[in-house]
Amino acid sequence: MNQAATTLTKVSLENARILVVDDQPINIQVINQVLGDCYHLRFAKSGQAALDICLSDPPDLILMDVVMPELDGLTTCKIIKNTPEISDIPVVFITSLQKSEEENACWQAGGIDYMVKPVNPLPLRNRVNAHLTLKFQADLLKKLAYLDGLTGVYNRRYLDEYLIQQTAQAKRSNQPLSLLMVDIDYFKQFNDEYGHLFADDQLKQTALSIKKTLQRPTDIVARFGGEEFVCVLPDTGKLGARHVAESIMQNIAALKITHKLSPHQYLTVSIGTATIEAKQDYGTDLIAIADKHLYKAKQTGRNKAI
Numbered sequence: 001m002n003q004a005a006t007t008l009t010k011v012s013l014e015n016a017r018i019l020v021v022d023d024q025p026i027n028i029q030v031i032n033q034v035l036g037d038c039y040h041l042r043f044a045k046s047g048q049a050a051l052d053i054c055l056s057d058p059p060d061l062i063l064m065d066v067v068m069p070e071l072d073g074l075t076t077c078k079i080i081k082n083t084p085e086i087s088d089i090p091v092v093f094i095t096s097l098q099k100s101e102e103e104n105a106c107w108q109a110g111g112i113d114y115m116v117k118p119v120n121p122l123p124l125r126n127r128v129n130a131h132l133t134l135k136f137q138a139d140l141l142k143k144l145a146y147l148d149g150l151t152g153v154y155n156r157r158y159l160d161e162y163l164i165q166q167t168a169q170a171k172r173s174n175q176p177l178s179l180l181m182v183d184i185d186y187f188k189q190f191n192d193e194y195g196h197l198f199a200d201d202q203l204k205q206t207a208l209s210i211k212k213t214l215q216r217p218t219d220i221v222a223r224f225g226g227e228e229f230v231c232v233l234p235d236t237g238k239l240g241a242r243h244v245a246e247s248i249m250q251n252i253a254a255l256k257i258t259h260k261l262s263p264h265q266y267l268t269v270s271i272g273t274a275t276i277e278a279k280q281d282y283g284t285d286l287i288a289i290a291d292k293h294l295y296k297a298k299q300t301g302r303n304k305a306i
């Protein structure tokens with residue numbers, strides 16, 4: 001078995017987070033007694049409260065009551081399944097409804113399982129365990145499919161999805177969003193002078209350095225293509241983006257990778273920055289702007305951020 005496959009069979013559920021949605025405190029208490037010792041539980045007493053929690057801090061699994069005032073469980077589940085950034089959270093319905101058409105409605109709404117109240121502790125624990133294992137394995141597979149083979153940072157596919165997600169999040173919370181396009185200078189000459197294998201290694205070092213420079217858990221770097229990387233910096237305005245760009249340049253310069261054919265003598269990068277400030281036009285094409293600024297940086301001497 002290769003390493004990825006071994007990891008998949010050994011997912012740890014220790015830090016799993018479950019959201020329990022039920023308008024009756026007694027039901028919440030029962031589930032807390034059964035699962036509280038094994039997992040991090042959070043509780044919501046309405047469909048709307050559940051949606052708020054999912055959007056701000058998504059759980060790994062949701063246990064959802066069906067009958068609730070205002071937003072019922074079925075509608076809440078449908079909204080979750082139609083909201084791309086939270087649609088992969090599995091929803092297990094726990095309900096007192098027992099007719100087959102009622103059960104069918106739970107599957108139709110996008111639930112992955114259905115349990116009837118009063119729940120028996122052992123089956124509840126076993127099913128939660130099974131669903132969490134599947135969820136974590138799916139997450140891991142997705143992550144592997146989202147990584148660039150050479151550098152280990154995210155790939156273009158992940159970048160595209162993350163950017164859509166973070167633009168929606170920024171718009172919802174009226175926060176700024178920045179993007180950096182980082183391109184290695186004179187990399188063609190570097191390849192010619194030092195050979196592809198060595199150049200590949202330095203490409204990896206550069207990617208790692210950018211990754212280490214990013215401080216916030218929501219900041220990401222992805223390989224955009226060739227010797228070009230893109231960083232997405234949520235909740236970051238123009239000044240912050242500039243600051244991160246300068247740090248990236250400094251940290252790459254500090255690697256002191258000799259490049260005899262560059263006027264700078266070491267491997268350097270040029271960076272194009274782009275920002276949507278808070279409450280501005282969230283439809284702005286950040287990649288196009290960053291690309292334009294990168295071009296300008298290349299045209300005016302390289303080894304700079306614009």
Ligand SMILES: Nc1nc2c(ncn2[C@@H]2O[C@H](COP(=O)(O)OP(=O)(O)OP(=O)(O)O)[C@@H](O)[C@H]2O)c(=O)[nH]1
Nearest residue numbers: 183184185186187188189191196199200226227298
């Ligand atoms: N070793 C290696 N080289 C790569 C990889 N991807 C792209 N390159 C090389 O990167 C070079 C990019 O060349 P250009 O687009 O002309 O850019 P540049 O030479 O860095 O010039 P400027 O960006 O204008 O400073 C090409 O020689 C590519 O072959 C890779 O994965 N590994």
